[in-house]
Each structure stands twice: as C-alpha cells, then as structure tokens.
Amino acid sequence: MTQILMIEDDLELAEILTEYLEQFDIKITTAHDPYIGISTLDTGKFDLLILDLTLPGIDGLDVCKEIRKKHTIPIIISSARHDITDKVTALENGADDYLPKPYNPRELEARIKSHLRRHTLSHTPQESVCDLILDEYQMSITHKGVPLHLTAAEYGILSYLMKKEGGVVSREELIYNCEAINEETTNKSIDVIIGRIRQKLGENPKSPKHIHAVRGVGYKFLK
Template sequence: MTKILMIEDDLELAEILMEYLEQFEMSITVADDPYMGLSTLDTQAFDLVILDLTLPGIDGLEVCKEIRKRHTLPIIISSARTDITDKVTALENGADDYLPKPYNPRELQARIMSLLRRQKGLLTTEQLPQKQKAFHLIEEQMRIDFQGKELHLTAAEYGILAYLIKKEGGVVSREELIYNIEVISEETTNKSIDVIIGRIRQKLGENPKEPLYIHAVRGIGYKFIQ
C-alpha cells in the first residue's frame, strides 16, 4: 500500500482525489493545515506528498522548502497558481512535479506512479557501488579537493562551489546564491555571480560551451553535476 500525505485545505477536492486514488492501493492522509501536515510528516512514514500552495497561515512554497529540508520523499505541487515564478520557485525549493488545477485525477495518479518508479530506481542505484566523485567538500576546513588535489579558491568562489556541490543535481538560481552565501553581499548583481562562476570554471579547466560539472540553466542559474 502506497502511503500519501495530501496537504490541501479544499476538503471537497481532497475527498474526490482520495476516493479516486484509493482504487490504486493508495492510502491518503489529508491535512488541511500546513503546520499539521509538517507535524504528521515528522511522526509518520509516507511515500509521497501532494501539496497545495495556497494554504492558511503559511505559503505552500515555504512548506515545500521545509519538507525538503527534513525529507527526501517526492513532492507533487497541486495548485491553481499558474504563474511561472511560482512553478520555478517550487522546483527550486525541492518539488519534483507541478500539476496546475483543475486536472483530471487520472493524470495525478499517473504522475504519482511515475515519481514512485523514479524514486525506486534511485534507491536501487544508491545500493550499487558508487563511482569515485571528482569533488570532495571538506566544510570544516573550508576546502574543496578536485580530482584528488586542493582547489585554491577565493572565499566567494569557495562559497558558490560548495553550495552547488551540496545542491548537486538541482537547479540553483543566481538569487539563491546571493542570499545564501555569507561572503557575498546582497547588493551583488547576477552578472557578478556569472563572473565568479567563470573563474571557478577556469580553475577546473572547464569549457563553458561544453561544461562537465557546472551547467548553465537559461534564465535561472546553474546546475552542478558530477
């Protein structure tokens, strides 16, 4: 039985979705209060979360960020908000999928199954012997080794590269780098971030047109992969 937590304050919609999904051996727990939802996640085991964005007390984007800090389970955003900024922010905050309302419950069920298959594949991969990674982050020494040798980085270069390594595989916006790295001033421009990224790439011997590790995501920021 697949266990799903639905954080949704529209109880009529939640009831419709619950009845439909239960046909597919999915057990649905509904929390119409976001704080109750977070508490439930911390005390019970679930396979997936369906999260609305317009919630009482706290915005769903913040709830998504908080869930991702504590848990690795898949998150599907189910929201009537269709603004591209909300979609991008949700994905940056750790959501795995974004389904705009209204939608057919059958599509939700298909997306749930797709994410669960992907999650199962990731777990299987994690059980295999891991290849040696090119980067080794040693935070207590503020040091990053690359291919077995220490990289000589400025404080800003270290901060950005360390942040990207910790967010490996996820898209990181320039604004996120500016506001989450202490040595970078909040007045720093996006262009300055690009310049620092360029210096890091030079030290890695990367060709920005054919990057191996730091990939530009048009209009948003960067993604680190190794």
C-alpha cells in the same frame, strides 16, 4: 499499499482524490492545516507528498522548502496558481512536479506512479565489488572511481558477471541473459567481448584479477 500525505485545504477536492486513488491501492492522509501537515510528515511514514500552495497561515512554497530540508520524499505541487514564477520557485524549493488545477485525477495517478518509480530506483543501493562499482540505475560501472566506457554488450556481460560474483557463468548463459547480445552470437564472440573488457580494466589475460576463464565452460568474476 502506497501511503501519501496531502496538505490541502479544499475539502471537496481532497475527498474526490482520496476516493479515486483508493482503487489504485493508494491511501491518502489529508491535512487541512499546513502546520499539522508538517508535523504529520515528521511522525509518519509516507511515500509521497501532494502539496497545495494557497494554504492558511503559511504559503505552500515555504512549506515545500521546510519539508525538503528534512525529507527526500517526492513532492507534487497541486495548485490553482499558474504563474510561472510560482512554478519555478516551487521546483527551486525542492518540488519534483507541478500540476496546475484543475486536472484529471487520472493524470495525478499517473504522475504519482512515475515519481514513485524514479524515487525507488534512485534509492536502490549500488552494488560494490572491490574497486569496481556497478550502478544499475545509471547503467554504469566505475573502475577505481573512473567510469568505464563500455558498449552495451560489454556492460551487459560485465554487470552480469559482477552480480554472479564467485559463480561460474557459461558463455551460453551470458548470451541468453544479456539483452544487448543477439541470441545468434557465437561463443567466440563472447570471448572477444571479454577480451575487450579485460583491456579496459587493464588486466593481463594470463593472470587476470577479476575475470577468470573456466576451461570448457565460461567465466567467473572474483574480487
């Protein structure tokens, strides 16, 4: 279940949102006092924070700034303050989104899911293979710290081989598992694409470092 902390002093709104989001397997923990909210976030495990700006004792913009110093959690500002200065300051202080009140709870639910997807992807560990680094979120591969300029087909094949590191991959497997490659692509075309990738890696096809041909089958990637 998704765990969300809400720092909100409007008890009626907090109750409405809590009941609505429960149906989407989202549990809301509400802190009506900002200082208690900060303490709760420090001691608990939450996936996202919903933060009001007009709070007792301390402005929500300052709360946002303090929280961002210690946490990478996505922050959605939920506020009746529509001034553009507040919106800009909130984003500069580390907020990920600003949702002006009043709003439909359905929109909040959609934004929560969107930010959770982005947060999960951005914190997915990169796969490192020797001097090559594969970043699936950015759909990029760097070679010795330099980004490779790959076509969609080249990226698809090289990333697939890297993830299958050490295993033999047939040409047919590459054709059916790389989205950028048409299913009508021939085995010869795969060889041509492999040749282009080797050139970009600076490999000698007669004595390659990473991409090795397996006679009669396909290719395998080695560190």
